[in-house]
Amino acid sequence: ATDGGETVAHGESAGDIGYGKIILLGEHSVVYGRHAIAAPIPLDIRAEVKPQRDHIDLMIPRWGVEMRLSEPEPAISSLHASISLIAERLGVADRAMRIEVFPRVPRANGLGASAALAVAVIRAMARCFAVEISEREISNLAFDCEKIAHGTPSGIDNTLATFGRPILFRKDSARARPDIRDLATPRPVPIVIGLSGVATLTMQTVGHVRTAWQNNPQRYESIFSQIDELALAGVEALRKGDLAELGELMNIDQGLLNALQVSSREIEDLVQIARRNGALGAKLTGGGGGGAMIAVAEADRTESIASAMRAAGYNTFITEIR
Ligand code: MEV
Known part of the structure; x- marks a missing residue:
């Protein structure tokens, strides 16, 4: 199931x-x-x-x-x-x-x-x-x-x-x-996936970002470059198994994805629930505009994060990156 x-x-x-x-x-x-x-x-x-x-x-x-x-x-x-x-x-x-x-x-x-x-x-x-x-x-x-x-x-x-x-x-x-x-990590990275319950078409969000970029290439290129830096720093965080640093990078990335206007009310709700319940970082994943979000947390926090999400009516999965 x-x-x-x-x-x-x-x-x-x-x-x-x-x-x-x-x-x-x-x-x-x-x-x-x-x-x-x-x-x-x-x-x-x-x-x-x-x-x-x-x-x-x-x-x-x-x-x-x-x-x-x-x-x-x-x-x-x-x-x-x-x-x-x-x-x-x-x-x-x-x-x-x-x-x-x-x-x-x-x-x-x-x-x-x-x-x-x-x-x-x-x-x-x-x-x-x-x-x-x-x-x-x-x-x-x-x-x-x-x-x-x-x-x-x-x-x-x-x-x-x-x-x-x-x-x-x-x-x-x-x-x-x-x-x-x-990419390799010295220890598994615990991840909670939250589903917003809102279907999303990646084609649409990718299309919206493209239109915004075409209207103002410089502004959007600079956001893309900031996200690039986060991804490269993420490689280092994974290599060290530094979950706190990885979480921080994910939180900032969520802010920039918000700047790209690809988040949604339900995703923001899930992100807040994750952070309130001890996640080290949380962000949307994939195309956004609905769809799924991910939270990184110490292994002993994942169950309480997931159950808080479920209590708010969302479906969840717990997994890990290794
Ligand atoms: C979709 O999983 C990820 C996007 O960056 C689109 C793509 O890379 O093709 C939104």
Whole structure:
């Protein structure tokens, strides 16, 4: 189950999976070539693909999705478009198949569900039809799917969904490949995830930030650069296992994300609840405008933070970065 305040362990899923993610520092500015830190969460998406006699069918029971991809839809959804793109790129668009998807990442919460779904389906489809594909190619194809869902993604979500380990990420438009550095921490970093209960479309918040940046590039570039400094300082805090410093960086990042106007009333409520209950730092994660937030805390505080959030009516997860 993905509801309620449970603690979920890493490595529970078998089969073809894509990882959900949190961004610790650097969302939005990462779209403009700055650094961001992201880590996988043990909520993932698993997919199975089986050959069948006719048609391409997509089933996501948990999300109430049943789609016949081999027939044109009145209004093509981004889901329809990205799964069709995967079949085409893998060279199996003319094969009949049943695609079943089992998400544990809540949808439209900025936790990377769309990228995780693309990665899981790519893996499962490639396995079903014995198509050879490298990890890098999986990430690249998921990136093309993300462009359908998000417009101008940085590439951080598909990278995390594929590789599933903590990274420092920077998009490099000059070389088509992003800079990706693995991050290590001497001790697990306890994280409480709070869900605002308000669905969010990353495409929209990314679009709002783009409009504001176009209207006043200098002003916004300077905010992006300040966030960049926080992300780089975050690498150091993680390396030392300094939770207090990491929390401080997250708090300041939340202030700057607020300046970008991508927070929301519910996110602010959750951030305040987390801080009042002993979190060392709290901020939104992902696209914002609703969706999810994260709080960092000493391990003995996570349960009381999560239960205060639940008492206020929000769903929570407790996890850790390691
Ligand atoms: C979404 O998880 C993170 C954003 O920075 C968008 C992106 O990097 O593609 C908001």
